[in-house]
Amino acid sequence: MLKREVAKRVFALEFRESNMAFKEHDDQYAPQYLLTPTGAKCNRIFIVGTLTEKEDVGTNTEYWRARVTDPTGSFLIYAGQYQPEAAQALSSIEPPQFVAVVGKPNTYEIGGEIVTSVRPESIQIVDADTYDLWILDTARQTLQRLKRLDEGSEDVTKAKEHYSPNIGHYKQMVLDALKTLSKGAEEVSVIDLSEI
Amino acid sequence: MVRDIAEQLKARFSEMGVEVPLEEIEKKLDVLINEFRVPIEEAKRSVVSQYVRAPKSADLVKVKDIQSEGRWVSLKAKVVQLWPSESESIAQAGLIGDETGTIKFTKWAKSDLPLVEENRCYMFKNVVTDEWQGRYNVKLSRSTEIIPLEEDIEVGSLVEEVMGAIVDIQSGSGLIKRCELCNRALVKGSCGEHGKVEGIYDLRIKGVIDDGKIVQDILLNREIVEMLIGITLDEAKEMAAEALDQSVVLDAFKEKLIGRYFSIKGPRVGRYVLVEDIKSAPKISDQEVKKLITETEAL
Ligand SMILES: [Zn+2]
Numbered sequence: 046m047l048k049r050e051v052a053k054r055v056f057a058l059e060f061r062e063s064n065m066a067f068k069e070h071d072d073q074y075a076p077q078y079l080l081t082p083t084g085a086k087c088n089r090i091f092i093v094g095t096l097t098e099k100e101d102v103g104t105n106t107e108y109w110r111a112r113v114t115d116p117t118g119s120f121l122i123y124a125g126q127y128q129p130e131a132a133q134a135l136s137s138i139e140p141p142q143f144v145a146v147v148g149k150p151n152t153y154e155i156g157g158e159i160v161t162s163v164r165p166e167s168i169q170i171v172d173a174d175t176y177d178l179w180i181l182d183t184a185r186q187t188l189q190r191l192k193r194l195d196e197g198s199e200d201v202t203k204a205k206e207h208y209s210p211n212i213g214h215y216k217q218m219v220l221d222a223l224k225t226l227s228k229g230a231e232e233v234s235v236i237d238l239s240e241i
Numbered sequence: 242m243v244r245d246i247a248e249q250l251k252a253r254f255s256e257m258g259v260e261v262p263l264e265e266i267e268k269k270l271d272v273l274i275n276e277f278r279v280p281i282e283e284a285k286r287s288v289v290s291q292y293v294r295a296p297k298s299a300d301l302v303k304v305k306d307i308q309s310e311g312r313w314v315s316l317k318a319k320v321v322q323l324w325p326s327e328s329e330s331i332a333q334a335g336l337i338g339d340e341t342g343t344i345k346f347t348k349w350a351k352s353d354l355p356l357v358e359e360n361r362c363y364m365f366k367n368v369v370t371d372e373w374q375g376r377y378n379v380k381l382s383r384s385t386e387i388i389p390l391e392e393d394i395e396v397g398s399l400v401e402e403v404m405g406a407i408v409d410i411q412s413g414s415g416l417i418k419r420c421e422l423c424n425r426a427l428v429k430g431s432c433g434e435h436g437k438v439e440g441i442y443d444l445r446i447k448g449v450i451d452d453g454k455i456v457q458d459i460l461l462n463r464e465i466v467e468m469l470i471g472i473t474l475d476e477a478k479e480m481a482a483e484a485l486d487q488s489v490v491l492d493a494f495k496e497k498l499i500g501r502y503f504s505i506k507g508p509r510v511g512r513y514v515l516v517e518d519i520k521s522a523p524k525i526s527d528q529e530v531k532k533l534i535t536e537t538e539a540l
Contacts (some may be wrong), residue, residue, distance in 0.1 A: 052408050054453045069268020091406055091451065126492065147408045168408070169500040177525045178502045179406075181533065187451050188537055210540070219537050226530045 052147055055081055056185040057118035058218050060090070064159035065207050066152045079150035079161065081216055083190040084204040090163065092120055092146045093171060093179035099135050109135040113146060113163075116180060116222040121162040122146060131165035138170060145171045145179075153182035180226055185220045191215055243270045246281065250288060256330075256380070259292055259311065259369070267402065278481075300366045305341035307379070310372040316379070318344075319362045319394040333357060337365070337379075338396035343509060345378035351444050352382050364388040376455065398508035404522060405452030407498045414446045415491030416477045446494060447513075450505060457504055459515040469519055470497055 055063075063081040079087045099111040108125040109132055124131040131148070138144065145177060148165035191212060194201055204210065247267040254261050266288060273284035299313035307314065321343055323335040327479065332350040336343045346368070348354055366386040368379040381387070414427060418440030420432035427440050446461040455527060467473050472480070481487045502522035509516045 049449065049456045051454060051456050052406070052451045058262055089408075091453070091500075145406070147500065167495075167499055169496060171500050174524050175501050178522055181525050181529060182406075182453065182502075184533055184537070188533065188540070191540060216537060217539050220534065223530055223534045223537065226525060227527065229532070 050076060050088035052089040053085045053087040054179070054186045055083075055085050055087065055090060056183055056187060056218055056222060057092075057094070057113075057115045057120050059083060059085075059117075059187065060120060060161055060214060061118055062151070062208075063150075063161055064152065065203075066150075066159075068123045069133045072173050077149075078205055079152060080200060080207070082199070082204060082208040082210040083187060083199040084194065085186075086200045087150050089147065089149055089166075091179075092148075092163070093176050094120065094144065094146075095176075096138060096142045096180075099138070099140055101136070103116050107132055107136065110146070111135055113141075113144060115183075116225040117218050120146070121160070122148070122165055122168075123162050124165050124168075128165055130167045134168040138168070143171050143173060144171050145175065177226055180222050187219050188213065191219070208238055243267055243274060244286060246270055250285065253289075254292055261292055303341040304339050304344045306336075306423065307344060307370050307377045310370050310377065312370045313367055313384075314370060314379070315366045315389065317342075317362070317364050317369060317394065319396050320357050320359050321396055323357075323359050335359075336428045337363075339394055340397045342397055345376070346381060347378060348381040348385075349383075352385060354381055354385060354387055357387060362390040362392060362394045364390055398510070400506060401457070401509050401514045402504065402506045403450050403452060403455070403457050403514070404502070404504040405450045405457075406500060406502050407448050408456075408500075409449040409494050410491070410499060411447040411449070414448070414489050415494055416474075416481050417443055417445055419443050422463070442474060442478055442489075444472075444477055446498070448498065450503065458513045459507075459516050461519070463518045465496070465516055465519060470494060 059221050063079050065080045067080065068077055076088045081087065094113040094115040097114050099109055102108050102110045103125065106126050109123065109169060111122040113122055116132050124135055126132070131212045146163060146165050147167045148163040151162045152159050153166045194205065194210065194212065195227045244267060247263055247270055250266050251261060251263050268287050270284055273279040273287060274281060279287070301316045302314045302316065304316065304318065316337065316339065318337040318339045321336040321338045323333060328513050330350050331347055332352065332354070333356060334350040335346060337346050338344065365381065366388065367384045368381050371378050371380055418427045419425060419429070420427060420435055421441050422435050423432065424439065425432050425434060427438070430437060432438050432441065444463040444466045446466055448459050448461065450457050450459055460532070461469065463474060470493070477490045480489050503519055504522055505514065505516045505519045507517040
């Protein structure tokens, strides 16, 4: 029995800056991975964000292209006839909406540049609390990876060789994401309308 | 050629949880083969014995004490479950357990050890501990000795706790039918044992919870499902009857669960955790956020 792969947590910015796809064996059924700059080896990812755009770009059959944003950027999502549940979900959900996406990273090349996208296994509507939990979860796991960048594990070594990641850049990404969660700003802007 | 053999041995050592630098193995082989003209097979044997010889008798421990990898231990345990082998290099795999819990074991085909049987107890002498995705397991190798025991061991179930997102609800979930004779879930109206039967309705969820580091299969019975989703079995039957489709129940479950964070608790049975307690994850707190910001800034 094949062991199910873990769904990694990465922010959109880091995902979009990833371009190293590989397989561990030559076998056509061997799992495909995307290694990110902080060393997350992703065969599957779990995203929560805001579905901001969707478009059926298919010619004969439905083929949905959608954009799911998080505090750091956006994920491109493509779903067609081989992702029937996700395609069905995209056809019925009207943006903007908080969604959770479980899917496989995908890479393709455009003009010599590698673009990453997500092939969804499922898309479900969720609430703002779930989005907050995901940001915190992803910040925490990204921070753990950043802390492990000076260890010599195989994934980290590969990631460092390929990307020479700028730690400050990803540290700022995590901070920016976390700052969207702090309640300070909101409290100030509450105005009591009854007094006007 | 020496390099190839060294690579082979290195792979074999790491299967056993022993990490040895390739150069070190290569150097030892080179000395034996090229300098002392030892036949290849003998040279291999010699190098293997230097690294994988277990201590004369490893400490007898309990399952719950296994908290590190690469350690030689002995266990008195019962074979709780045998699993279909995943590869030719594995003779047997499954779960063994003692009063303190259960642990996965793998017996290499090359170990030439006798077959163990489910529900029998054994002394497993000199097994090596290993870790995979945050869970410990033990490997039985050539250095291991298996001694059948007459006594019976009461296996305690380890309560597992996972906090993560539900990332999948598998087929066989939702409104299902069970065989009235043996309680097995029916597949297309048929029982694996009793063939076509009338069947009794039930609610069940086979799901997957994932915390970004480990994935865990979970099983929720009717009582838990009714409480969690807020739909009773009777209501589920009505929903299905109205829609003329049983899958509406499954869709409703998916909508409420997939992509959301939960904490679950329950005993592990085989590959599943039988969920006895499930709660939505609490909302994030300002304090947690501030703590993480401080930790990030300190990087
Ligand atoms: Zn039956």
